[in-house]
Amino acid sequence: MPAFSFEKISPPVRRAPAASTPKKPRGLISQMIDRLAERRARRALQGERAMRRDGKAAE
Template sequence: MPAFTFEKISPPARRAPAATTPKKPRGLISQMMDRVAERRARRALQDEGPMHQDDKPAE
């Protein structure tokens, strides 16, 4: 029987950053561009028409 034993010491707990910076609101131009791009993508999908299982996408 050993005369002494070793205890496993766990590493110190990580702390969360003390001061989290709030996200800056997106700029007006960025929001407008997102809206235009979203509408354009929707319109492109509508113009394409329904796709069937056998059809291959146009490349």
């Protein structure tokens, strides 16, 4: 028989996260960058499509 024993301590109970803070509206600069990036991506995609058509026609 052991001379002593340890008491099991359960881990602390996790609480539900605090009320989520409302997201801040995105800054004007962030919105402008998003628009520019989206337009650039569209242009690149259109360029690739044109290259594919030209490449097939030349073959």
